[in-house]
Amino acid sequence: MPAPATEERDRLDRAALLDTAEALFYAHGIQAVGMDRVREASGLPLKRIYRLFATKEDLVVAVLRRRDRRWRESLAAHVERVAGPRERVLAVFDWLAAWCAEPGFRGCAWINAHGELGAASEAVLTEVRAHKRAFHDQLSGWVRATGLPLTEPVYLLAEGAIVTAGITGDPSAAGHARKAVEALLRGAAD
Amino acid sequence: MPAPATEERDRLDRAALLDTAEALFYAHGIQAVGMDRVREASGLPLKRIYRLFATKEDLVVAVLRRRDRRWRESLAAHVERVAGPRERVLAVFDWLAAWCAEPGFRGCAWINAHGELGAASEAVLTEVRAHKRAFHDQLSGWVRATGLPLTEPVYLLAEGAIVTAGITGDPSAAGHARKAVEALLRGAAD
DNA sequence: TAAGGTAGAGAACGACCGTTCTCAACGTCA
DNA sequence: TGACGTTGAGAACGGTCGTTCTCTACCTTA
DSSP states (O other), X not given: OHHHHHHHHHHHHHHHHHHHHHHHHHHHOSTTSOHHHHHHHHOOOHHHHHHHSSSHHHHHHHHHHHXXXXXXXXXXXXXXXXXXXXXXXXXXXXXXXXXXXXXXXXXXXXXXXXXXXTTTOHHHHHHHHHHHHHHHHHHHHHHHTTTSSOHHHHHHHHHHHHHHHHHHOOTHHHHHHHHHHHHHHHHTTO | OHHHHHHHHHHHHHHHHHHHHHHHHHHHOXXXXXXXXXXXXXXXXXXXXXXXXXXXXXXXXXXXXXXXXXXXHHHHHHHTTSOSHHHXXXXXXXXXXXXXXXXXXXSOHHHHHHHHHTTTOHHHHHHHHHHHHHHHHHHHHHXXXXXXXXXXXXXXXXXXXXXXXXXXXOTHHHHHHHHXXXXXXXXXXX
């Protein structure tokens, strides 16, 4: 049965390609990484790459989409391991702090992609907005569980921490955001 | 006296060039705008452009630096027209809301530049960090005048509002941030 | 008026981009 | 075994980039 074997190989190669491309795009920027560099790093022939993704833009979108799924799943897994609505909201910022402190952290991949291609690529812009909306809605669920109308402030503090950590390289922004959220939870609770 | 006349013309051309380049870079992205497009839009010969700025990177840095000065001067002029420390902090967010609602608004020029060139250009990265630090310090002055230790939360809310408005295109983020700052001012005041 | 330095207009250059094409090697089925 | 469809390796293509060079025209100064 050659057809299933081919499909399986496609699936594996696609995953390996996404791994390679994601690492390169995140570390150096999307426009700075040519398809030849992706080919070299992945070990896949250019022809095969273009059979798996018709254009570079398609590859970029696929990278962002898979990263979105993984990123939010990882966040949710961390948060939902915690008991108590307020503790969960605070756990978001613990997870963000750990993420920002990872070696090789270079800011939010979607904010960076927006800066690079938001004006040039409709597909990338759509993907970035979809990620931000999904993160907003995810966060909104946890905040609403506290019974306090704090979705927007908490979301803006998270975004501020992410962008600030990305630019300054200092991961303490997430800690500051966490303290601010504590204050808001306290202040709105009276 | 031909020397002074030349210097004056250089000064004027430099200013016109910065105007043109800033508008193009902001609207379309830096990498998407070639030097030939800058030449065409400015009406200046390529030779003259390269005599005023040795490289494109120099031009980009000069654009960011002048924009930083203007941006923060405009903000300060608005804020310091207001009386009362807390009102001043809130006025920051009124100014941000107006800025985000301007036609052609496409997010924070420095965040965008960081996404495009932060990994590739040390000079651009330095300029972006300098702007963010300067804005942070400016804000810090106004917040400290309230006597409340709220610099970091207020700064993170501002950054979150700017980046969110830039990505979603919805300027209401600044209004949400303003409400959050009001709550923090109230909560920390007891 | 004659000579010389400077500036403008745009062609040219080398590098690199995303993408496609060539061509030889190979595995597969009649 | 022999023909064929598919693949891999990488050369090639058209385009664009940042930057430099050419060459003509002019303006200045003696």
